[in-house]
Amino acid sequence: MLTEKTNFTITRMVRLLAVSRSGYYAWIGRPPSSAAIRRVHIEQKVAFFHGDSDEVYGAPRILTDLRADGEIISRKTVSATMRRLGLAGICPKKWKTTTIIDHADAYPVDAVKRKWDAGALNQVWVGDI
Numbered sequence: 001m002l003t004e005k006t007n008f009t010i011t012r013m014v015r016l017l018a019v020s021r022s023g024y025y026a027w028i029g030r031p032p033s034s035a036a037i038r039r040v041h042i043e044q045k046v047a048f049f050h051g052d053s054d055e056v057y058g059a060p061r062i063l064t065d066l067r068a069d070g071e072i073i074s075r076k077t078v079s080a081t082m083r084r085l086g087l088a089g090i091c092p093k094k095w096k097t098t099t100i101i102d103h104a105d106a107y108p109v110d111a112v113k114r115k116w117d118a119g120a121l122n123q124v125w126v127g128d129i
Contacts, residue, residue, distance in 0.1 A: 039081075042066075042073065046081045050089075058082075058089025 014021050049065045050057055057065070059079040066073055082088065118124045 042071070042077070043081055043085060045069065045071070046078060047085060047087070050082070050087045055087070056090045058091070061089070 010021070010024065014024050017024075019027075045066060046062055049062045053061070059075055059082055062082070063073065063075045063078045066078065112118075112124050112126065116124060116126070
């Protein structure tokens with residue numbers, strides 16, 4: 001049942017959108033299209049697979065999961081769905097070496113030339129830190 005306030009709101013909306021009143025009511029009563037139902041179904045699956053991967057998978061891996069699940073879908077559709085849902089995959093950063101190793105400085109200088117026995121006591125002292 002329409003109240004006076006609701007009727008006024010609908011009238012303003014119909015004028016603003018430049019549609020007929022009967023067209024508005026036909027749109028309200030219309031069931032969702034098959035494309036809209038499929039979109040919701042795909043969004044649920046994408047969200048599930050993304051969450052199942054600990055929110056790591058991006059569109060290519062989710063596409064593989066969807067196709068293994070029997071969906072016929074393109075990568076661009078998966079990407080658009082992920083954008084619409086605000087989901088993003090995580091890319092590992094490329095390994096970057098920050099330490100420069102000088103192999104000449106890798107070992108301390110061998111001052112005794114591996115001759116531990118000098119023939120007398122207290123002639124060669126060796127320490128390890």
